[in-house]
Amino acid sequence: MVRMADVAREAGVSVMTVSNVVNERLPVNEPTRARVMAAVEALGYEVNLTARHLRAGRTDTVAFIVPSFHDYFGEVSDKIAPLIEAEGRHLVLERTSGSPEHEMAALSVARLQLYDGVLLSVAGLDRDQLDRVRTAKPIVLLGERDVPDRFNHVRLANEEGARLATAHMIEHGSRRIVGLGCTFDTAHMMTSDRRIGWERAHRDAGLDVDARYVVPISTFTSAAGRDALLDVIASGLPFDGVFAVTDVVALGAVAALAESGLRVPTDVQLAGFDNLDMSSFVPPGLTSVDANHEGVAETAVGLLHRQMAGWTGPAEHVVAPVRLVVRGSTRGGA
Amino acid sequence: MVRMADVAREAGVSVMTVSNVVNERLPVNEPTRARVMAAVEALGYEVNLTARHLRAGRTDTVAFIVPSFHDYFGEVSDKIAPLIEAEGRHLVLERTSGSPEHEMAALSVARLQLYDGVLLSVAGLDRDQLDRVRTAKPIVLLGERDVPDRFNHVRLANEEGARLATAHMIEHGSRRIVGLGCTFDTAHMMTSDRRIGWERAHRDAGLDVDARYVVPISTFTSAAGRDALLDVIASGLPFDGVFAVTDVVALGAVAALAESGLRVPTDVQLAGFDNLDMSSFVPPGLTSVDANHEGVAETAVGLLHRQMAGWTGPAEHVVAPVRLVVRGSTRGGA
DNA sequence: GAGCGGGATTTTAGCGTTAAAGTAAAGAGT
DNA sequence: ACTCTTTACTTTAACGCTAAAATCCCGCTC
Numbered sequence: 001m002v003r004m005a006d007v008a009r010e011a012g013v014s015v016m017t018v019s020n021v022v023n024e025r026l027p028v029n030e031p032t033r034a035r036v037m038a039a040v041e042a043l044g045y046e047v048n049l050t051a052r053h054l055r056a057g058r059t060d061t062v063a064f065i066v067p068s069f070h071d072y073f074g075e076v077s078d079k080i081a082p083l084i085e086a087e088g089r090h091l092v093l094e095r096t097s098g099s100p101e102h103e104m105a106a107l108s109v110a111r112l113q114l115y116d117g118v119l120l121s122v123a124g125l126d127r128d129q130l131d132r133v134r135t136a137k138p139i140v141l142l143g144e145r146d147v148p149d150r151f152n153h154v155r156l157a158n159e160e161g162a163r164l165a166t167a168h169m170i171e172h173g174s175r176r177i178v179g180l181g182c183t184f185d186t187a188h189m190m191t192s193d194r195r196i197g198w199e200r201a202h203r204d205a206g207l208d209v210d211a212r213y214v215v216p217i218s219t220f221t222s223a224a225g226r227d228a229l230l231d232v233i234a235s236g237l238p239f240d241g242v243f244a245v246t247d248v249v250a251l252g253a254v255a256a257l258a259e260s261g262l263r264v265p266t267d268v269q270l271a272g273f274d275n276l277d278m279s280s281f282v283p284p285g286l287t288s289v290d291a292n293h294e295g296v297a298e299t300a301v302g303l304l305h306r307q308m309a310g311w312t313g314p315a316e317h318v319v320a321p322v323r324l325v326v327r328g329s330t331r332g333g334a
Numbered sequence: 335m336v337r338m339a340d341v342a343r344e345a346g347v348s349v350m351t352v353s354n355v356v357n358e359r360l361p362v363n364e365p366t367r368a369r370v371m372a373a374v375e376a377l378g379y380e381v382n383l384t385a386r387h388l389r390a391g392r393t394d395t396v397a398f399i400v401p402s403f404h405d406y407f408g409e410v411s412d413k414i415a416p417l418i419e420a421e422g423r424h425l426v427l428e429r430t431s432g433s434p435e436h437e438m439a440a441l442s443v444a445r446l447q448l449y450d451g452v453l454l455s456v457a458g459l460d461r462d463q464l465d466r467v468r469t470a471k472p473i474v475l476l477g478e479r480d481v482p483d484r485f486n487h488v489r490l491a492n493e494e495g496a497r498l499a500t501a502h503m504i505e506h507g508s509r510r511i512v513g514l515g516c517t518f519d520t521a522h523m524m525t526s527d528r529r530i531g532w533e534r535a536h537r538d539a540g541l542d543v544d545a546r547y548v549v550p551i552s553t554f555t556s557a558a559g560r561d562a563l564l565d566v567i568a569s570g571l572p573f574d575g576v577f578a579v580t581d582v583v584a585l586g587a588v589a590a591l592a593e594s595g596l597r598v599p600t601d602v603q604l605a606g607f608d609n610l611d612m613s614s615f616v617p618p619g620l621t622s623v624d625a626n627h628e629g630v631a632e633t634a635v636g637l638l639h640r641q642m643a644g645w646t647g648p649a650e651h652v653v654a655p656v657r658l659v660v661r662g663s664t665r666g667g668a
Numbered sequence: 669g670a671g672c673g674g675g676a677t678t679t680t681a682g683c684g685t686t687a688a689a690g691t692a693a694a695g696a697g698t
Numbered sequence: 699a700c701t702c703t704t705t706a707c708t709t710t711a712a713c714g715c716t717a718a719a720a721t722c723c724c725g726c727t728c
Binding site: 070221254 | 617
């Protein structure tokens with residue numbers, strides 16, 4: 001490894017002069033500068049970032065900590081990256097597998113020290129566990145969990161989104177709408193809130209809420225969504241609509257319906273949540289609640305920047321608005 | 335920030351004793367140990383990783399550098415993560431947007447110093463640019479590019495995969511198969527090699543190779559795939575099969591075919607490449623070349639571990655085998 | 669030609685950690 | 699009783715960088 005000291009010796013100057021040339025801090029006479037640059041080139045010197053980080057107490061790096069690199073998080077990450085880079089910082093992703101232990105470890109003082117700021121997509125931690133996190137490091141939480149007031153937090157209008165999607169299907173004739181994955185779950189506000197929206201749409205339309213139509217799924221995967229809906233079909237429970245808790249789950253529903261010979265949207269209308277890239281391409285086009293990834297990314301990064309810039313005012317709790325994107329899987333669609 | 339020195343003062347011992355307790359290196363008498371631990375707890379001390387990294391010359395962190403966090407890379411990342419973690423290291427993802435400048439920057443001495451090893455999914459750099467990278471840092475390259483011999487490299491059997499998929503469609507009756515995105519491109523061995531496989535399948539079957547069926551796409555997205563195939567349909571060029579260069583592009587083709595009222599696989603057979611999670615759920619099930627993400631991940635991580643363990647033998651160039659997963663989008667399917 | 673101002677460069681002093689060498693005290697061996 | 703270990707802990711010296719203070723050198727003034 002080539003150090004500044006090696007360059008300094010080669011150029012016949014002090015280490016500080018090399019530092020000043022490399023970082024363009026204090027002015028350096030042109031002949032000296034040229035000699036230093038020549039030495040830098042000759043030796044292939046590049047600054048040791050670890051040493052700089054230690055000395056500077058900054059890393060110019062932001063971490064986005066996600067449960068998995070898949071699907072929704074992959075798409076959001078790609079929105080966040082340019083916003084972080086625009087401020088001259090680096091973005092790195094870390095993965096927690098959604099487990100509370102991993103998330104807690106990611107929020108440990110030790111790990112936080114590696115970054116100037118952290119965006120954490122909370123999947124496993126509850127309010128109490130988060131409350132135990134004591135740090136001055138800028139943090140913005142994302143995700144559909146209950147979090148302590150002192151954290152900046154961006155989440156989606158889950159209830160409203162679910163209500164919109166369900167009401168839309170009711171408006172277009174569905175009367176028995178499966179809430180696929182919309183189970184009550186103290187830990188999981190995502191499913192609970194979407195369940196409430198599903199329920200409210202029914203009540204608003206004067207329809208009965210039948211608990212048999214709330215179908216639990218084992219994981220938020222397409223496979224689990226398909227299996228769960230196939231079970232519903234096999235059970236003989238009649239239905240004419242499906243609101244899936246996420247688009248990934250909705251894709252599983254698409255598969256189940258196709259396998260079972262049920263036509264979308266003629267026999268069964270279908271809507272999802274997240275409006276992933278793929279959703280507009282899966283025939284006949286997946287009606288979905290759009291959570292505006294880009295807006296969420298901008299809001300979250302904005303809050304983080306504010307904190308990193310030294311803002312100490314009260315934390316904000318943003319609920320990102322949603323809108324329904326109607327496509328061919330429901331009867332209002334094109 | 336609480337430093338070891340603060341803990342040492344609180345516990346009435348030297349800094350080294352704290353270090354020895356915290357890292358369980360040299361043995362420390364139980365009463366002393368307890369006093370140190372109490373001080374650690376009281377002050378909420380956690381080690382400063384930046385300082386440790388500088389001192390140790392190691393970071394116990396591996397970076398996976400990808401063009402984007404989306405789709406294929408998201409899925410591969412999720413396979414790689416547990417393999418890295420199993421060795422007690424951390425995995426972080428960085429993004430290059432696929433641009434040569436970003437990739438080169440990621441391979442700069444400075445950035446490499448932050449990691450004990452790097453997995454780089456090459457998308458933009460060519461052989462010459464890679465050849466300019468001079469570093470002893472363990473690196474494994476992934477992706478369908480030509481790379482200098484001295485780098486460990488894992489790529490897919492692109493030609494064979496494309497040939498398998500195309501031959502399969504020919505075997506089941508297709509005679510005019512669009513090679514969607516399978517253009518020759520000096521820089522992009524992925525498309526070129528898959529094009530060659532598409533071509534070979536034709537020749538093996540004694541069919542003419544008609545260049546009009548090689549359809550370029552602007553980007554490897556579903557939108558570009560759909561638009562390109564819609565153009566083909568509008569042009570009136572007759573076809574009865576589509577081999578899409580990736581599953582993401584194939585999804586665009588699915589949309590284009592559905593919009594145009596063409597039935598899959600009755601009117602048009604369709605096959606893709608990558609076998610993404612979604613591919614088995616998009617009706618009628620996407621026939622796809624499976625590149626065995628998990629195997630690729632294991633191979634790449636294995637090569638990286640070997641290098642990090644000090645192996646200095648010649649680099650390996652692994653071509654990961656592929657197999658065809660037949661689903662409903664082709665006529666051999668279920 | 670002593671004194672001064674100011675730009676160029678160097679010296680000093682860490683950032684927080686840990687490998688290695690050093691010391692001090694208690695116990696073992698002869 | 700004196701070495702010789704062993705155990706427990708401390709001191710020293712970096713890792714590679716840079717903010718701040720100190721020094722040097724030159725032309726300029728009066």
